[in-house]
Amino acid sequence: MSVSLRMYLSNHAIGSFFDRLRTSGTEVMSKIHIETTINGEPTEFLCEPHESLLTALRNAVGLTGTKEGCTTGDCGACSVILNGRLVPACLVLAPEAQGATLTTIEGIADGERLHPLQQKFLEHAALQCGICTPGFIVAAKALLDANPNPSEEETRYWLAGNLCRCTGYDKIIRAVMDVAAAGSTK
Amino acid sequence: MTDFAYIGTRPIRHDGVDKVTGRAAYGADFSLPGMLHGAILRSPHAHARIVSIDTSAAEAMPGVKAVITGKDIPPNSAKLVLGGEAALDLHDMGDNLLAHDKALYNGHAIAAVAATTVDDAREAAELIRVEYEVLTPVTGIDQAIAPGAPRLHQAFANNIAHRMELKRGDAESAFKDADVVVEREFRTPMVHQGYIEPHACVARIGQDGRAIVWCSTQGPFVVRDACAAILGMDAALIKVIASEIGGGFGGKIVVYLEPLAILLSKKTNRPVKMVMSRDEVFRATGPTSGTKIRARFGAKRDGTLVAASVSLWYEAGAYRGSPAGAGAMCCLTPYRIPNFFIEAHDVVVNKPKVAAYRAPGSPMAMFATESVVDDIARQLDIDPIELRLKNAVSEGDQAPYGPKYGPIGLKQVLDAAKNHPHYQAPLAANQGRGVACGFWFNAGMNSSATITLNPDGSAAVFTGNPDIGGTRVAQALMVAEELGIPVERVRPHVADTDSAGHTDVTGGSRVCYATGNAVIQAARDVRDQLRARAAKIWKTDVDRVGWEAGRAVSLDGADGSAGRDSKTLTVSDLAAQMPHTGGPIVGRAAVSMPMAGPGFAAHICDLEVDPETGRSTVVRYTAIQDVGKAVHPSYVEGQMQGGASQGIGWALNEEYVFNADGVMENAGFLDYRMPVASDLPMIDTVIVEVANPLHPYGVRGVGEVPIVPPLATVANAMRGATGVRFTELPLSPPRVLQGLTEWRQSTFQAAGPTTQAALTRS
Numbered sequence: 014m015s016v017s018l019r020m021y022l023s024n025h026a027i028g029s030f031f032d033r034l035r036t037s038g039t040e041v042m043s044k045i046h047i048e049t050t051i052n053g054e055p056t057e058f059l060c061e062p063h064e065s066l067l068t069a070l071r072n073a074v075g076l077t078g079t080k081e082g083c084t085t086g087d088c089g090a091c092s093v094i095l096n097g098r099l100v101p102a103c104l105v106l107a108p109e110a111q112g113a114t115l116t117t118i119e120g121i122a123d124g125e126r127l128h129p130l131q132q133k134f135l136e137h138a139a140l141q142c143g144i145c146t147p148g149f150i151v152a153a154k155a156l157l158d159a160n161p162n163p164s165e166e167e168t169r170y171w172l173a174g175n176l177c178r179c180t181g182y183d184k185i186i187r188a189v190m191d192v193a194a195a196g197s198t199k
Numbered sequence: 200m201t202d203f204a205y206i207g208t209r210p211i212r213h214d215g216v217d218k219v220t221g222r223a224a225y226g227a228d229f230s231l232p233g234m235l236h237g238a239i240l241r242s243p244h245a246h247a248r249i250v251s252i253d254t255s256a257a258e259a260m261p262g263v264k265a266v267i268t269g270k271d272i273p274p275n276s277a278k279l280v281l282g283g284e285a286a287l288d289l290h291d292m293g294d295n296l297l298a299h300d301k302a303l304y305n306g307h308a309i310a311a312v313a314a315t316t317v318d319d320a321r322e323a324a325e326l327i328r329v330e331y332e333v334l335t336p337v338t339g340i341d342q343a344i345a346p347g348a349p350r351l352h353q354a355f356a357n358n359i360a361h362r363m364e365l366k367r368g369d370a371e372s373a374f375k376d377a378d379v380v381v382e383r384e385f386r387t388p389m390v391h392q393g394y395i396e397p398h399a400c401v402a403r404i405g406q407d408g409r410a411i412v413w414c415s416t417q418g419p420f421v422v423r424d425a426c427a428a429i430l431g432m433d434a435a436l437i438k439v440i441a442s443e444i445g446g447g448f449g450g451k452i453v454v455y456l457e458p459l460a461i462l463l464s465k466k467t468n469r470p471v472k473m474v475m476s477r478d479e480v481f482r483a484t485g486p487t488s489g490t491k492i493r494a495r496f497g498a499k500r501d502g503t504l505v506a507a508s509v510s511l512w513y514e515a516g517a518y519r520g521s522p523a524g525a526g527a528m529c530c531l532t533p534y535r536i537p538n539f540f541i542e543a544h545d546v547v548v549n550k551p552k553v554a555a556y557r558a559p560g561s562p563m564a565m566f567a568t569e570s571v572v573d574d575i576a577r578q579l580d581i582d583p584i585e586l587r588l589k590n591a592v593s594e595g596d597q598a599p600y601g602p603k604y605g606p607i608g609l610k611q612v613l614d615a616a617k618n619h620p621h622y623q624a625p626l627a628a629n630q631g632r633g634v635a636c637g638f639w640f641n642a643g644m645n646s647s648a649t650i651t652l653n654p655d656g657s658a659a660v661f662t663g664n665p666d667i668g669g670t671r672v673a674q675a676l677m678v679a680e681e682l683g684i685p686v687e688r689v690r691p692h693v694a695d696t697d698s699a700g701h702t703d704v705t706g707g708s709r710v711c712y713a714t715g716n717a718v719i720q721a722a723r724d725v726r727d728q729l730r731a732r733a734a735k736i737w738k739t740d741v742d743r744v745g746w747e748a749g750r751a752v753s754l755d756g757a758d759g760s761a762g763r764d765s766k767t768l769t770v771s772d773l774a775a776q777m778p779h780t781g782g783p784i785v786g787r788a789a790v791s792m793p794m795a796g797p798g799f800a801a802h803i804c805d806l807e808v809d810p811e812t813g814r815s816t817v818v819r820y821t822a823i824q825d826v827g828k829a830v831h832p833s834y835v836e837g838q839m840q841g842g843a844s845q846g847i848g849w850a851l852n853e854e855y856v857f858n859a860d861g862v863m864e865n866a867g868f869l870d871y872r873m874p875v876a877s878d879l880p881m882i883d884t885v886i887v888e889v890a891n892p893l894h895p896y897g898v899r900g901v902g903e904v905p906i907v908p909p910l911a912t913v914a915n916a917m918r919g920a921t922g923v924r925f926t927e928l929p930l931s932p933p934r935v936l937q938g939l940t941e942w943r944q945s946t947f948q949a950a951g952p953t954t955q956a957a958l959t960r961s
Contacts, residue, residue, distance in 0.1 A: 061318075077228040078221015080445070082395040083477040087868035090395055118221035131219040135211045138833035141668035141841060143218030144225055144396040144445025166877075173877040176868060178393045178446050179668060180837055181844030182876040 049110040051076070052120025060107035067091045069107035070117060078118035078147045082176065089175030092148040092155075093117050099155035101174075118147035121154060129192045130154055137188040141179035149175050153189045162193055204748075205679040206896055209833045210686045212672040214443075223443045226399030226415025227474045234401065235264055235313040237456070237463055237473035238320035240327050241483060242302030242309055245336035245549040245861025246349070249298060249309065253328040257312055260326060262319035265466035267459065268310045269299040273431050291518035293429050295552055296458055302331065303351060303517035304549050305862045306482025308455075313463040313471050336549040336861035340491045340512045343546050351517065351547045360519030361545040365527055365599055368538030373506035377497025381574045385567040386927040387910070388854035389489040389514060392556050393845070393873050396445020397480045402460035403470035408432070410464070412439045412457050417447040417665060418704030423696045425454045426461060437461075440695040441665040444705075448845070449555030450485055452704050481866035485554020486855060488513040488521045492567040494530075498575050502586045504536050511543040511564060516552035521545045522560025528600035529907075530564035532638040533609055533799065534572075534590040539599065549861045555706060558639040558903035562846060562910050566928065569635035569911030574924060583634050583915070584617045584801075598797070608825025608889035609636070609799040615885050616801040621821045630807045630818065631919025637800045637907025641900030642707025643792030643893075647700025648717035650678060650725050650786040654778075656771030657688040660721070662714050663702030665693055668841075668902070669834035670710045674718045676830055677896075681722030683749015684770050700789050708900030711830055712891070713792040719895050720788030729773045732780040736773075737766060796891030796899040800824035802843060802908035806916035813936030815917065817847055821883040822908075827891040827899025839905045840882040846909025848874045852929050 044059040051074065058073040065084070070076045070093070082088035084103045091102040094116040095109075121128045130150050133139070140146040149172065156163060156171040163171065168189050169182070177185060217223040254266040275289045298307050310327050314320035335349045342348055343358040351358055374380055400414035410432070416422050419439040427434040444451060456473040463471040475484070490513050497506040509530050513523035527543035576583040591609045598604055616622060616634060626632060649661045660678050664670055671691035679686040702714060726746055733751035734741040745752040751773065753766035777784055805819040822839040829835040852872040856865045865871045890897025910928060917935070918924050923942045927934065947955060 071228075072230075076221070077224065080225065080396070081227060081474075082397070082445075083868050085477065085867055085869065088395055088477075122220055127216070127219070131216075134219050135215040138209070138212070138669065138831075138837055140215070140218055141834070141837055142394070142396070142444060142446045143214075143223055144394075144443075146218050147221045150219060169876040169879075173875040176393075176395055176873060176875065178395055178448070178845065178873065179841045181840035181842075181874075181882050182879055183840045183882050184833070184837060186876060186881070 045108050047108060047111050049113050049115060051115045052117060062108060064107040065103050066093070066105040066107045066110055067102035069110070070102060076117050076119050080144055080147060082144070089152060090145050090148040092151040092175065094151060094155055099152055116151070118151055121150055128154065129195065130189065133188040133192045137184045137191065139180065139184040139188040145175060145177045149177065149185055156189070157193060161196070165190060203680060204683070205676045205686055206828065206830055207832060208676070209831060210672060210676070212669055213675060213691055214666060214671055225396055225443045225445050227397070229401050229413045229442060230472065231401060231403060231470040234470040234472050235315060235463070235467055236317040236320045237311055237313050237460060237471050238317065238324045239308045239479070240310045240324040241479070242298065242305060242307040244302055244331055244333050245305045245338065246334040247302045247331035248334060249300060249302060250330040250332055252310060254310060256326040256328065257323040260319065260323045262315040263312060263323045264315070264469070265313045265463050266310060266327065267297065267462050267466065269297040271462050272297050272429065272458070275429060288518065288520065289428050291552070292425065292453065295518060296429070296455065304551050306479065306551060307517065308483060311459045311463060313467055338549060338857055338861045340489070340514060340546050340548070343548050344512065351549065355519070355547055358547045359544050360515060360547055363524050363527060363543050365541040366539060367599070370506045370508050370538045370540040373538035374497045377505050378500040379575060379578050380495065380497045381571050381578065382493070382495035383571055383924070383926050385492045385494065385570065387490045387563045387566060388928060389486050389550060390849050390853045390855065391481060391486040391871065392446070392448035392450040394446025394448060394450060397475040397477060398451065398456055398484060399474040400456045400460050401470055401472045402457060402464045404461055404464045406468070408436050410437045410461050412437065412461065413442060414439065414457055415442050415444045415451060417444065417451045417667065417706050419665065419696050420663060420701055421452055421704055422454055422457050426458050429458050430461060438695055438697045441693060444665045444667050447667055447705070448557045449559060449706055452706060453485055453554050455484055477868065478866045481871060482863055483551055485552055487556035487559060488515065488553050488563070490514070490563040492564060494567040494571045496571045496575055498579065500579065502579055502581045502589045504534050504590045505538065507531055507536050507539040509541045509564070509568060512546050513544070513560065514548045514550060514553065515545050516548065516550045518552045519545055519547060521553055525560035526564035529561040529638050530568045531599045532797070533587065533592060533636045535592055535596055541599070550857070557842065557845065557906040561637065561639055561907045562849065565635070565637055565907050566910035566914065569908070570914050570924070570926070573633070573635070573911065573915040573918065584613055584622070587636060588613050605796060605892060606889055607797055607799060608887050611887050611889055612799050612801045612823050612825050615823045615887055616803055619803065619821055619823070619885065621803050621819060621883065626805060627807070629810060629920060630805055631916045631921065633804050633806065633912045633915030633917070633919055635802060635908045635911035635915055637802070637904050639708065639798050639903040639907060641712065641795035641798050641903070642709040643713050643794050644703040644707065644709055645791050646702045646714035646717040647789040648714065648721040648787070649700065650721045652725055652774050652777070652784040654774055656684060656769070656774040657690070658682065658684065659690040659692055660718055661692045661694040661699055662718065663694055663696065663699035664705040664710050664714050667705050668838065669831055670705065673711050673830040673834065674715065677715055677718045678722045681719055681726060682770055708798070708902040709795065712795045712894055712898045712900045713790060715830070715898055716792060716894055717788045717790045720790060721786040724788060725784055725786030728784045728786065729770065732773050732776065733768045735780050736768065736776065793893060796827055796893060798825060798899050798901070798904040800904045800908050802912040804909070804912045804916045806913060806920050808917065808920040808935065810939060813932040813934070813939060815851060815930060815935060817880055819880055821885065822905055823885040823887060824901065824904055825887040825889050825899065826901040827894065828888055828897035829886050830896070830898060832886060835886060835901050836884045838902045839884045842902065842905025843882050843909055844874050844879055846906045847879065847913060850910045850913035850928055850930055852931055854929050
């Protein structure tokens with residue numbers, strides 16, 4: 014898990030929203046109506062109070078680009094950017110998306126133009142099966158947003174929360190470093 | 200054929216944009232209207248007799264639509280043969296899908312539920328009451344083969360399901376002539392393929408008995424045929440549509456969910472989706488064997504290997520069928536050894552039934568043999584690559600498993616390793632360097648391909664192999680090469696079981712070799728049809744039409760005599776005229792390929808060990824491999840890098856941890872520790888190309904070999920860094936620290952009193 018994810022999780026009471034609902038006397042058995050912004054688009058969905066953001070994104074919203082690899086925050090396949098912060102969507106409760114701004118893999122490209130990370134992943138053959146690729150690209154975008162010029166070591170540690178079983182990471186790290194070197198991280 | 204226009208180039212893969220934008224649909228990404236969700240109740244015990252199952256409470260729960268148990272799986276004793284890598288026993292597979300009489304491992308499926316939501320299905324599964332008579336679990340090889348051990352299956356005394364031998368010459372006498380003999384016993388734990396995508400499927404069966412299965416699999420035809428055989432259905436009633444697949448490494452060939460989803464769909468008349476959790480993937484799919492291997496080598500003073508004996512015991516898990524035999528066949532492949540004896544045992548234990556994992560059986564066997572070869576080199580003070588070169592096999596030598604080798608690249612690989620800058624680079628303090636070889640057969644088997652030509656001269660190619668790591672683009676490259684059209688104008692397609700000719704699994708390193716050959720032959724079929732169309736247009740005999748650089752060329756002289764004029768027709772010219780020259784052009788080929796050219800690799804690893812904590816870090820790694828011909832070098836390098844890192848994980852950290860009751864204690868990615876980006880350096884690759892005569896371009900297969908060398912390479916580097924020979928994996932910090940401590944203590948005790956006193960004072 015990357016340092017940023019650990020910080021987020023340690024600083025964040027996962028159940029806080031649920032607790033607020035209970036103490037305010039809301040009936041928790043019914044679905045909750047959430048208004049949020051996903052990839053720049055105002056979006057509404059219904060979710061169970063205990064549902065993860067990952068299942069809500071995949072099922073209620075229909076954005077299946079965010080992948081489920083473990084549901085325990087260990088693989089990074091469900092990486093999304095929530096209010097500017099990289100998080101594993103499996104460890105965020107769906108109701109926490111209320112009023113939030115979310116970026117998923119589907120929002121990384123700029124219309125018809127691929128994001129430089131997407132382009133470099135293709136050029137470097139930085140994917141084999143591709144199941145981890147959405148998570149890596151979202152996590153790498155969060156890295157470059159925070160640090161446009163990371164060293165190889167910084168890149169490796171930031172992406173240590175994303176598991177890839179196919180590539181040995183070599184071409185992934187090269188692709189990210191290549192984007193950073195080109196200086197076009199937006 | 201040596202000059203290629205497209206083969207060996209690095210175009211962007213055709214499925215790439217879908218995969219970097221999140222559009223590509225994997226197993227769990229597919230849904231149907233009105234779909235139910237399945238969940239499985241699994242055994243908490245490693246070994247227990249099932250006394251009774253009461254499903255009434257689950258069935259009474261609102262939202263629950265169906266519950267099935269082992270009774271719903273018909274018994275079946277037929278055997279489905281899958282060629283080189285795995286013969287699947289349908290009776291066992293059916294019993295593994297849902298236990299009938301006994302739960303044979305922690306996680307063994309007992310019952311399955313379909314309900315309107317995933318939560319309801321899981322809750323209902325918990326309401327199923329199972330009465331177990333708990334039996335003593337068999338949790339390891341030594342316990343399994345000990346006299347009086349509990350039996351998993353009555354048929355297997357000592358829990359040994361199979362034993363095989365390979366021998367040449369007289370090993371025992373030859374050991375007497377050896378100047379140096381090294382014998383050690385090695386252990387490796389059960390490990391998992393660790394694909395990031397859990398198993399997932401959706402099945403829908405209609406009142407007409409026709410089923411469609413959408414699933415993540417390496418072999419849609421295997422899924423179809425296994426479902427048909429297990430459920431007693433005609434294959435014609437089942438269509439399997441393979442989704443994109445999020446890794447497999449051999450683990451997505453066996454069916455775990457699909458027949459259950461069909462049964463549940465049949466009972467409910469609704470589509471049923473089943474997706475495993477990560478916990479289920481660890482506990483209840485097919486990892487690879489834990490092993491015990493005793494290896495003994497004898498050599499002359501000059502390094503000539505004269506004798507070897509290897510005894511292997513592989514855990515099969517709950518049912519017979521470990522890759523012990525493959526381990527036996529692989530372990531001595533790199534060397535000319537005139538006398539050897541190999542025995543292999545297939546041992547059943549109360550653990551999940553193993554499945555194929557990348558070069559199944561070879562990594563553990565060669566961990567043992569390549570560690571002992573390293574010790575022989577050390578004892579004789581011979582460079583480990585020189586010792587290997589001295590004994591290396593080449594074309595014409597007989598393989599330990601029988602046939603004579605054709606052209607192989609072991610010596611070229613070892614030369615490349617010896618001459619690589621990595622091998623000459625200086626080492627820092629607490630660092631050691633290891634080298635080791637690896638071998639895999641590379642499978643052949645059956646494949647089909649169809650190519651359709653479009654009127655604009657572009658083409659589509661259909662095969663039945665799910666694209667696990669760039670095979671679409673490789674196949675498009677082959678069509679481009681044969682037809683002389685740009686690779687971007689070829690659309691490669693993974694077809695379903697109704698649309699593609701029979702094609703065996705994506706596995707065995709066989710896709711570029713066997714399916715690739717089918718694609719090439721289908722493209723040549725298209726080319727021959729194009730030549731015939733050109734002959735028709737030119738009103739000449741097809742024999743008078745040649746093919747050069749993507750165009751038909753008239754071989755008739757301008758005056759009608761022999762010789763040639765300048766008339767040519769491109770693919771686009773000919774495609775545009777298809778309607779007037781005979782109609783659509785479809786090329787087809789179906790091939791049954793022999794085992795591909797054997798693949799050899801050598802890896803070099805520099806390991807740095809912290810003597811205070813036992814933690815080790817791979818600081819430099821180089822993988823060298825004979826791949827025959829690299830079709831798309833980037834994806835060939837990727838296979839070598841990925842295999843190396845899986846092997847490094849196996850060597851350093853990965854293991855199934857079971858408690859005394861046989862319950863897995865680390866069924867998650869936090870505690871089953873696979874390599875992450877910060878664990879690894881860049882992995883340098885050297886592609887060696889010794890053409891395989893069985894393939895038109897020389898392709899040999901690449902994917903499996905690179906997981907074989909790392910286990911011994913890392914262990915040999917550990918030996919170099921610490922002076923200690925570790926014989927049990929993984930080389931995790933606690934084990935290394937313990938080994939270093941024991942070595943320090945024994946060295947201290949072996950020292951004379953003066954040294955001991957001096958050390959104590961300091």
